[in-house]
Amino acid sequence: MKSIKSPLNRLSGLLNIHKRYYLFVCLSTLFIALMFTSTDFLTIPVNSFKDVCILFMQWIVVTLSLFFAMLILSVNRYIFLFLMPLLTLVSAVLAYFRYTINATLTPMLLDAALDNDLGTSAQLVSGGLVLFLLAALLLSAGLIYLRFKLGIVQYKPGLLLTGVAGMFFLTNVSAFQRPISERIPFNIYYTVSKYNEEKQSIKQQRISLTEQSKCTDDKPLTVVFVLGESLRPDHLGLNGYQRNTTPLLSKEDIISFKNIHTEYTYTNRSLPHILTRADSLNPDRAFTEESFVSMFNSCNYYTVWLANQESAKSYAYFMHECDSLFYANIEKSSYVFDKWVDESLFPLFDSALKSAADKKLIILHTIGSHWWYNSHYTDSFARYQPVTKSKIISSCTKEEMINSYDNTVLYTDYFIHSLIGKLRNERAILVYLSDHGEALGEDGIWLHASQSPATQQTAGMVWMSASYKADYPQKYEKAMQKRDKKMRTDFLFHSLLDAGGIDSQYKDYTLSIFR
Numbered sequence: 001m002k003s004i005k006s007p008l009n010r011l012s013g014l015l016n017i018h019k020r021y022y023l024f025v026c027l028s029t030l031f032i033a034l035m036f037t038s039t040d041f042l043t044i045p046v047n048s049f050k051d052v053c054i055l056f057m058q059w060i061v062v063t064l065s066l067f068f069a070m071l072i073l074s075v076n077r078y079i080f081l082f083l084m085p086l087l088t089l090v091s092a093v094l095a096y097f098r099y100t101i102n103a104t105l106t107p108m109l110l111d112a113a114l115d116n117d118l119g120t121s122a123q124l125v126s127g128g129l130v131l132f133l134l135a136a137l138l139l140s141a142g143l144i145y146l147r148f149k150l151g152i153v154q155y156k157p158g159l160l161l162t163g164v165a166g167m168f169f170l171t172n173v174s175a176f177q178r179p180i181s182e183r184i185p186f187n188i189y190y191t192v193s194k195y196n197e198e199k200q201s202i203k204q205q206r207i208s209l210t211e212q213s214k215c216t217d218d219k220p221l222t223v224v225f226v227l228g229e230s231l232r233p234d235h236l237g238l239n240g241y242q243r244n245t246t247p248l249l250s251k252e253d254i255i256s257f258k259n260i261h262t263e264y265t266y267t268n269r270s271l272p273h274i275l276t277r278a279d280s281l282n283p284d285r286a287f288t289e290e291s292f293v294s295m296f297n298s299c300n301y302y303t304v305w306l307a308n309q310e311s312a313k314s315y316a317y318f319m320h321e322c323d324s325l326f327y328a329n330i331e332k333s334s335y336v337f338d339k340w341v342d343e344s345l346f347p348l349f350d351s352a353l354k355s356a357a358d359k360k361l362i363i364l365h366t367i368g369s370h371w372w373y374n375s376h377y378t379d380s381f382a383r384y385q386p387v388t389k390s391k392i393i394s395s396c397t398k399e400e401m402i403n404s405y406d407n408t409v410l411y412t413d414y415f416i417h418s419l420i421g422k423l424r425n426e427r428a429i430l431v432y433l434s435d436h437g438e439a440l441g442e443d444g445i446w447l448h449a450s451q452s453p454a455t456q457q458t459a460g461m462v463w464m465s466a467s468y469k470a471d472y473p474q475k476y477e478k479a480m481q482k483r484d485k486k487m488r489t490d491f492l493f494h495s496l497l498d499a500g501g502i503d504s505q506y507k508d509y510t511l512s513i514f515r
């Protein structure tokens with residue numbers, strides 16, 4: 001009897017004797033959840049009471065994880081004394097900037113902070129920030145006082161086990177893990193991990209393909225590669241879409257490819273495939289070989305990557321293959337809902353164009369037509385109305401979704417056209433390829449990362465300046481002939497080398513759109 005009674009007694013001890021302890025953990029949890037975590041929810045667009053309830057449920061999930069974390073943190077009062085002010089301080093800084101300038105912690109921001117590269121860091125310190133930090137630390141000190149008043153708690157192994165099991169469950173269920181990982185304070189841990197993973201991937205040894213590269217173009221040349229985001233070819237006016245979503249590009253001599261298929265339908269997976277020699281027979285090359293960037297480097301190109309998207313471990317290596325890497329909007333992630341537009345890349349593009357090198361490869365990684373669509377075009381491009389009003393897709397109508405999406409296409413038309421305007425008098429070629437398409441309600445599917453014709457058809461186009469076209473009329477003709485051809489994104493690697501006048505034993509001429 002004793003062996004049965006004893007565990008029951010222990011359970012009752014955990015539940016009853018520690019009422020005051022659980023109350024304290026609840027108080028500490030609410031302090032963090034209300035004061036800091038909630039700032040991550042304040043600017044999310046909602047349109048109905050149902051949307052608010054959905055967001056509230058997400059907040060509850062994050063708060064529940066926080067409860068389990070605090071259960072572990074509070075077991076030992078000295079650990080609590082050491083860690084609580086630290087957690088408060090970092091969370092308070094993040095919450096303050098999230099609330100005041102809608103900035104969120106990203107690996108790029110962490111990198112800039114660690115490199116002491118935040119040129120305006122002194123200007124970031126304001127009276128409001130200092131006051132907020134002091135108030136937060138004062139409340140944190142109150143909690144530490146309460147924790148010491150509680151004294152030593154019993155059943156520590158049971159409490160720790162409950163905390164670890166709760167955390168493990170919530171952070172390993174995929175529906176919960178992503179919302180938790182992007183919210184204060186959990187984003188501190190996840191961003192540092194992501195940052196470390198990217199650093200590791202950059203150090204990785206990859207096979208070089210540069211030996212015996214032949215550089216056949218000996219005049220000044222600018223090759224621009226625009227990596228698009230979620231752009232569907234059938235929503236481009238210049239491809240015959242019923243709406244004229246490309247009023248500017250339609251007036252240019254654009255070669256638009258209507259039948260490009262992508263194997264992979266999300267950025268992190270499609271980019272390594274697009275940038276390397278990987279194809280459907282040799283997909284592993286995306287993880288073992290260098291990209292076309294190194295081959296441009298070997299032909300004395302100045303190579304630069306201009307990013308308006310978060311980096312990721314699957315393609316951070318290629319960004320660092322470039323001679324230079326510049327970010328626009330280092331504080332934006334997909335959990336930020338204010339304006340995040342591609343024209344932020346223009347100043348970076350202008351300086352890259354001004355570089356003294358005769359030969360340049362400029363890669364622009366755009367945010368394009370990524371969901372939340374309204375963030376990615378400026379107000380003057382809100383032509384198609386009504387647009388989405390809620391971040392919760394089930395609360396948006398199909399009409400609103402397509403209108404918002406088409407406004408991003410209209411904005412991309414303006415963006416690419418502006419790049420062309422800057423290149424018109426150069427000897428230049430611009431190649432655009434979107435990383436994948438986007439589902440807009442076909443079979444009830446939205447956005448991307450699913451396998452469907454809408455997500456696997458992706459937009460691609462080429463523009464050549466007059467002097468480039470004059471030197472390479474056959475490239476123009478051949479590309480024109482391939483406009484309707486069914487192709488995989490495998491064409492990109494070989495075509496870009498062709499565009500830059502680089503010959504190599506690794507180039508497959510049959511895949512180039514210029515042959």
Ligand SMILES: [Zn+2]
Pocket residue numbers: 229230265266267268435436
């Ligand atoms: Zn993407």
